[in-house]
Amino acid sequence: xxxxxxxxxxxxxxxxxxxxxxxxxxxxxxxxxxxxxxxxxxxxxxxxxxxxxxxxxxxxxxxxxxxxxxxxxxxxxxxxxxxxxxxxxxxxxxxxxxxxxxxxxxxxxxxxxxxxxxxxxxxxxxxxxxxxxxxxxxxxxxxxxxxxxxxxxxxxxxxxxxxxxxxxxxxxxxxxxxxxxxxxxxxxxxxxxxxxxxxxxxxxxxxxxxxxxxxxxxxxxxxxxxxxxxxxxxxxxxxxxxxxxxxxxxxxxxxxxxxxxxxxxxxxxxxxxxxxxxxxxxxxxxxxxxxxxxxxxxxxxxxxxxxxxxxxxxxxxxxxxxxxxxxxxxxxxxxxxx
Numbered sequence: 001x002x003x004x005x006x007x008x009x010x011x012x013x014x015x016x017x018x019x020x021x022x023x024x025x026x027x028x029x030x031x032x033x034x035x036x037x038x039x040x041x042x043x044x045x046x047x048x049x050x051x052x053x054x055x056x057x058x059x060x061x062x063x064x065x066x067x068x069x070x071x072x073x074x075x076x077x078x079x080x081x082x083x084x085x086x087x088x089x090x091x092x093x094x095x096x097x098x099x100x101x102x103x104x105x106x107x108x109x110x111x112x113x114x115x116x117x118x119x120x121x122x123x124x125x126x127x128x129x130x131x132x133x134x135x136x137x138x139x140x141x142x143x144x145x146x147x148x149x150x151x152x153x154x155x156x157x158x159x160x161x162x163x164x165x166x167x168x169x170x171x172x173x174x175x176x177x178x179x180x181x182x183x184x185x186x187x188x189x190x191x192x193x194x195x196x197x198x199x200x201x202x203x204x205x206x207x208x209x210x211x212x213x214x215x216x217x218x219x220x221x222x223x224x225x226x227x228x229x230x231x232x233x234x235x236x237x238x239x240x241x242x243x244x245x246x247x248x249x250x251x252x253x254x255x256x257x258x259x260x261x262x263x264x265x266x267x268x269x270x271x272x273x274x275x276x277x278x279x280x281x282x283x284x285x286x287x288x289x290x291x292x293x294x295x296x297x298x299x300x301x302x303x304x305x306x307x308x309x310x311x312x313x314x315x316x317x318x319x320x321x322x323x324x325x326x327x328x329x330x331x332x333x334x335x336x337x338x
Contacts, residue, residue: 014151036165038177039240041247048098048254049270056104057094057189058145062087065152076144081156082183083239086246090149090187093243093250102254106145147198148190150231151249153242160206180205183242187249189257199256203248206240208233252278 038046043256068081083089087109094103107114121139125131158181166175188200188217213231255278258271265271279285 017335028231034242039244039247041244042093042096045093045096045247045251046099048102048251048274050098050266051102052264052266054104054148056106056143056145057100057147057149058106058108058192059087059090059094059149060108061152062090062149062187063152065154066156068156081158081238082153082242086153086185086242089239089243089246090250094149096247097250097254104143104145106143106267108145121252144192146192148192149187149253150190151185151187151200153183154186154202155182155204157182157184168235172216174212174214176210176212177235178208178210181238182208183207183238183245185242185245185249185255187246189253198262199253199260201249201252201256203252205245205248207241208236252282255279 002029028276063086064080064082064084066081070079070081078212090102091105091109094105097103125135125138134248159179161180162178164177165174182204184202184204186200189198190196191198211233213229215229216226218226254263255275258265258275259279309329
């Protein structure tokens with residue numbers, strides 16, 4: 001008895017750790033630095049068809065506009081709820097669009113540093129080479145952008161979904177808890193020539209967290225108590241969720257611009273399916289082909305057998321002598337329906 005309980009507790013804790021090992025990521029087992037895998041939204045950005053022409057864009061700032069601090073149960077904390085490097089993530093997402101084919105990104109977030117370095121170059125050439133004017137061969141003019149990208153992280157909602165479940169039998173049980181947060185980003189494109197806000201997009205991403213725990217508590221003999229506990233918690237990184245939300249916003253910006261004729265695909269036939277799928281997702285609608293496919297699948301599905309199952313249970317529990325037709329269980333036609 002004691003050995004069986006020990007084996008049961010060990011198997012329960014081992015299965016618990018095995019179930020949660022899939023979600024913890026490579027950093028859980030690899031102490032070395034690694035390159036994060038591409039997200040599904042990043043892959044969709046890479047697979048965008050080529051544009052008719054590149055668009056020069058500038059980002060002066062894309063920061064945290066929520067003003068929220070990281071929640072803490074022990075006291076006040078000065079750590080922000082979301083990363084302050086959203087601008088760097090946006091730069092990377094813009095370059096990922098079509099594998100650096102869609103946007104020409106110019107540096108504006110740290111523009112003062114760029115101007116300072118160019119001033120140093122100008123002074124050094126004046127001192128050592130005797131140049132009295134700017135040499136366009138050594139220091140050409142800066143590239144200007146036709147579109148400004150503005151916006152930021154506008155929402156970080158915690159505990160949007162919470163819940164849990166558990167069960168125990170004879171002192172052996174397990175329970176799980178889960179929680180979801182939501183981060184939302186806003187991105188708009190502004191024309192430098194006219195100042196017009198050409199298009200705006202919003203994207204959100206949920207941040208999932210879950211906890212799994214197992215325990216056993218049982219007397220295995222007189223004055224001998226067996227107690228074992230095991231638990232693991234997985235939290236989706238906030239930075240990874242924000243990265244996917246920004247990548248989704250850039251993808252939506254491309255599609256919105258194509259729909260508004262601000263820019264276009266080099267091959268419209270290659271981009272039209274992507275635009276159609278995006279509009280269906282954005283508007284919450286379903287294409288006629290999807291509705292027709294769902295209706296065909298519903299018609300082809302087998303009918304529900306709830307009534308047949310109920311009759312079968314009734315025949316099983318009712319004695320043969322008590323049936324109105326006097327038939328036995330073996331000879332009943334409905335007994336073998338399922």
